[in-house]
Amino acid sequence: AQSVAQPEDQVNVAEGNPLTVKCTYSVSGNPYLFWYVQYPNRGLQFLLKYITGDNLVKGSYGFEAEFNKSQTSFHLKKPSALVSDSALYFCAVRLYNFNKFYFGSGTKLNVKP
Amino acid sequence: SAVISQKPSRDICQRGTSLTIQCQVDSQVTMMFWYRQQPGQSLTLIATANQGSEATYESGFVIDKFPISRPNLTFSTLTVSNMSPEDSSIYLCSVDSTGELFFGEGSRLTVL
Numbered sequence: 001a002q003s004v005a006q007p008e009d010q011v012n013v014a015e016g017n018p019l020t021v022k023c024t025y026s027v028s029g030n031p032y033l034f035w036y037v038q039y040p041n042r043g044l045q046f047l048l049k050y051i052t053g054d055n056l057v058k059g060s061y062g063f064e065a066e067f068n069k070s071q072t073s074f075h076l077k078k079p080s081a082l083v084s085d086s087a088l089y090f091c092a093v094r095l096y097n098f099n100k101f102y103f104g105s106g107t108k109l110n111v112k113p
Numbered sequence: 114s115a116v117i118s119q120k121p122s123r124d125i126c127q128r129g130t131s132l133t134i135q136c137q138v139d140s141q142v143t144m145m146f147w148y149r150q151q152p153g154q155s156l157t158l159i160a161t162a163n164q165g166s167e168a169t170y171e172s173g174f175v176i177d178k179f180p181i182s183r184p185n186l187t188f189s190t191l192t193v194s195n196m197s198p199e200d201s202s203i204y205l206c207s208v209d210s211t212g213e214l215f216f217g218e219g220s221r222l223t224v225l
Contacts, residue, residue: 034213043117043205043216044156051212090155092214099144101214103156 002027004093006104013081013111021076021107023091033074034092034101035065044090050074061085081111115140115210119217126224131194134220136206141186146214147179148205156205162189196224 003026013019025031032051036044048059055067065076074091091104116139126132136145147159160168160181168181182190193200201224206217 032212036214036216041219041221043119043218044207044214046213046215049213099161099209100158101146105155106153 002093002095002102004091004102004104006089006091006107008107009105010108010110013109015083015111015113016080019078019081019085019109019111021089021091021109023074023076023104025072025074025091025093027093027095027102029095032094033065033067034094035059035063035074035076036090036092037061038088038090038106040087047076047089081109083111083113085109086111115142115208115215117206117208117215117217119206119220121220122218123221124223126196126222128197128224130196131192132196132222133190133192134204134206134222136189136191136217138187138208140210142208142210143186144209145183145189146207146209147181147189147191148207150203150205150219152202159191159204193222196222198224200224 005024034049035047038044047063048057050057050067058064063078067074089107092101094101118137120135145162148156150156158171159174160170162168162181162183164183164186180192203219203221205219207214
């Protein structure tokens with residue numbers, strides 16, 4: 001069975017510090033990996049994706065993520081957090097030949113001034 | 114990308130009634146998806162809606178409870194039937210465009 005795990009329900013970080021939101025996956029095949037962000041009372045917004053190629057992908061709002069095949073991880077990172085980054089972040093995985101997305105449980109990011 | 118409009122954005126409903134949520138996309142898309150997101154929780158796929166065929170439902174969701182229409186390539190509706198307080202949730206429409214999902218703003222449903 002395909003699954004995505006976000007081991008942290010919540011991540012707290014001070015503004016200006018680097019942030020990491022963790023994601024690991026378990027799939028039987030080659031995955032496409034995604035990060036989405038959800039602000040309060042809003043739908044999900046696409047941040048970035050890994051399909052193939054360079055393991056480090058860059059996305060919107062200064063976020064980046066690193067694909068690690070051996071550790072089956074796709075952690076989201078940002079060098080310097082902003083208070084406005086506070087939101088709910090979802091990791092998702094999709095198999096290349098299927099249309100179904102599997103979402104993690106979400107991680108609430110709190111960036112404090 | 115795709116721009117998705119959902120209506121209503123929120124509603125408060127009485128137990129036993131039904132509500133239809135509309136989803137309009139600004140471009141033609143083959144596949145549309147309906148998700149449910151309970152407060153503070155992750156997304157659960159309800160069904161996949163393809164134009165010209167019946168929707169495909171995930172385990173735990175049935176057509177009688179969540180009938181879906183897909184009359185054309187830019188529009189879909191989800192009905193939540195015979196609602197109970199357990200149906201209180203955010204319902205999200207999404208489409209697959211350029212390999213990633215795009216989401217509507219969601220319809221926040223409260224059942225009293």
